[in-house]
Amino acid sequence: MSLTTKIETPSVTYEQPIGLYIDGQWVKGKEGKTFETINPTNEKPIVAVHEAGPDDVDIAVSAARKALNGVWADTLPSARGRMLTKLADLFDEHIDTLAAIESLDNGKALSMAKADVAASSACLRYYGGWADKIHGKVIDTDPETLNYTRHEPIGVCGQIIPWNFPLAMWSWKIGPALATGNTVVLKTAEQTPLSGLYAATLCEKAGIPAGVVNILSGFGKTAGAAIASHMDVDKVAFTGSTAVGRTILQAAAKSNLKKVTLELGGKSPNIVFNDANIEDAISWVNFGIFFNHGQCCCAGSRIYVQEGIYDEFIEKFKARTAKNVVGDPFAKDTFQGPQVSQLQYDRIMAYIKAGKDAGAKVETGGERHGDKGYFIQPTIFSGVSDDMKIMQEEIFGPVCSISKFKTEDEAIKAGNETTYGLAAAVHTTDLNTAIRVSNKLKAGTVWVNNYNLISYQVPFGGFKESGIGRELGKYALANYTQVKSVRMRL
Numbered sequence: 001m002s003l004t005t006k007i008e009t010p011s012v013t014y015e016q017p018i019g020l021y022i023d024g025q026w027v028k029g030k031e032g033k034t035f036e037t038i039n040p041t042n043e044k045p046i047v048a049v050h051e052a053g054p055d056d057v058d059i060a061v062s063a064a065r066k067a068l069n070g071v072w073a074d075t076l077p078s079a080r081g082r083m084l085t086k087l088a089d090l091f092d093e094h095i096d097t098l099a100a101i102e103s104l105d106n107g108k109a110l111s112m113a114k115a116d117v118a119a120s121s122a123c124l125r126y127y128g129g130w131a132d133k134i135h136g137k138v139i140d141t142d143p144e145t146l147n148y149t150r151h152e153p154i155g156v157c158g159q160i161i162p163w164n165f166p167l168a169m170w171s172w173k174i175g176p177a178l179a180t181g182n183t184v185v186l187k188t189a190e191q192t193p194l195s196g197l198y199a200a201t202l203c204e205k206a207g208i209p210a211g212v213v214n215i216l217s218g219f220g221k222t223a224g225a226a227i228a229s230h231m232d233v234d235k236v237a238f239t240g241s242t243a244v245g246r247t248i249l250q251a252a253a254k255s256n257l258k259k260v261t262l263e264l265g266g267k268s269p270n271i272v273f274n275d276a277n278i279e280d281a282i283s284w285v286n287f288g289i290f291f292n293h294g295q296c297c298c299a300g301s302r303i304y305v306q307e308g309i310y311d312e313f314i315e316k317f318k319a320r321t322a323k324n325v326v327g328d329p330f331a332k333d334t335f336q337g338p339q340v341s342q343l344q345y346d347r348i349m350a351y352i353k354a355g356k357d358a359g360a361k362v363e364t365g366g367e368r369h370g371d372k373g374y375f376i377q378p379t380i381f382s383g384v385s386d387d388m389k390i391m392q393e394e395i396f397g398p399v400c401s402i403s404k405f406k407t408e409d410e411a412i413k414a415g416n417e418t419t420y421g422l423a424a425a426v427h428t429t430d431l432n433t434a435i436r437v438s439n440k441l442k443a444g445t446v447w448v449n450n451y452n453l454i455s456y457q458v459p460f461g462g463f464k465e466s467g468i469g470r471e472l473g474k475y476a477l478a479n480y481t482q483v484k485s486v487r488m489r490l
């Protein structure tokens with residue numbers, strides 16, 4: 001089996017790497033295994049890629065350690081910054097190919113995939129700008145002592161990413177890690193290995209030295225677990241389910257107490273007050289739940305609408321949702337493609353069934369879309385009570401539940417009634433309501449009169465069981481550095 005293969009997508013034909021990218025080389029896994037990645041639009045295999053096992057993780061970690069102490073330690077911060085900027089430029093140059101790979105492997109609409117690539121390059125460029133601006137402080141204590149701090153890299157970082165935003169997650173992880181002088185062993189999600197491998201070819205072109213970035217395709221229970229429990233990995237950064245986040249924290253505790261940052265799930269409330277601009281609110285509520293087919297950790301899946309506008313809201317929201325074009329990710333007008341996998345499709349359909357069985361009313365959707373591919377109709381439930389499974393658990397699909405509330409206090413209480421705390425939103429034209437409610441919602445991000453606005457400059461992460469630490473912005477730099485205090489007697 002050669003280590004690249006030609007792939008034809010409806011928009012581009014390109015050369016896809018399929019090996020593991022370790023120490024600047026394309027190699028096969030030590031166990032000689034491969035696995036197929038499936039096209040969610042037609043349920044057919046796209047290609048088989050080489051699979052990393054624990055031995056490959058070991059080799060990649062050694063390469064990352066050698067680069068950390070060698071070539072990367074000798075690279076000036078400004079040069080690190082230039083490489084990240086070059087990598088961002090290469091993302092822009094290859095936007096058509098990268099986006100086509102995302103649409104093929106993940107199923108997201110091509111227009112959305114292009115937006116993901118643009119956001120990824122912006123993130124890499126932003127962290128490129130930070131690389132030579134990382135510095136400590138001088139702290140005065142007394143005339144006989146000079147005290148200063150240094151913000152040093154943590155070391156070899158294991159990074160485990162999910163399938164819902166493969167390239168954006170790749171960039172959110174690699175950007176701040178490299179800017180701050182760390183080296184990386186990154187495992188992509190088994191459902192979407194292709195774009196991460198292609199991006200590795202761009203690392204080579206950007207001049208990032210061998211061993212600094214290592215990209216592995218593989219499964220969570222083998223390669224992922226080997227990263228989390230590895231004695232020579234200094235930090236692990238993970239995005240995915242809360243259940244796996246717990247496993248990673250346990251593995252870190254049982255191994256070398258590596259630092260852990262987690263970006264996990266959510267069950268985010270989207271609260272619409274009587275005085276909201278209803279057309280505007282509906283447009284954001286629709287985007288909040290159905291963007292990326294509901295496969296967003298911050299999806300606004302619990303919608304609370306004040307009683308004065310409840311009936312009107314439901315009718316207009318249904319009409320708005322009917323305009324979401326579901327279909328082929330490569331078709332021009334598509335908004336919603338297929339779910340990523342058979343497993344996710346089955347999980348979501350089981351939640352829809354649970355909602356129906358519990359007596360919730362299906363306002364729209366509730367069925368498969370078409371007869372091929374993992375497509376699900378955008379689904380709105382009403383008549384939902386807080387104890388129903390569809391109101392409690394993360395569905396991670398195009399499914400939302402609407403409830404009615406009377407008072408502001410009631411909305412805040414309901415909004416916070418979850419073990420998660422990733423995001424929330426408030427729709428109102430009253431500034432006082434907006435500020436009061438935002439302050440009381442227990443969530444890492446609160447959107448006011450919008451939803452899903454995420455920018456590389458603004459921190460993102462969870463309260464409660466939605467995570468530990470923050471990604472993006474200056475805040476992410478703290479998660480990739482450790483502070484050393486130097487105290488000198490004069």
Ligand code: NAD
Nearest residue numbers: 161162188189219220224225240241244264265297394396
């Ligand atoms: P997951 O958490 O199992 O997988 C995410 C990543 O973790 C993948 O790279 C996977 O290989 C890896 N992984 C899995 N088990 C591991 C382990 N024991 N040790 C180390 N790494 C491991 O998510 P999933 O099964 O793909 O999806 C299940 C649910 O997770 C979804 O329905 C959704 O609720 C949630 N999810 C959340 C996000 C998010 O962005 N927060 C992303 C994907 C999935």
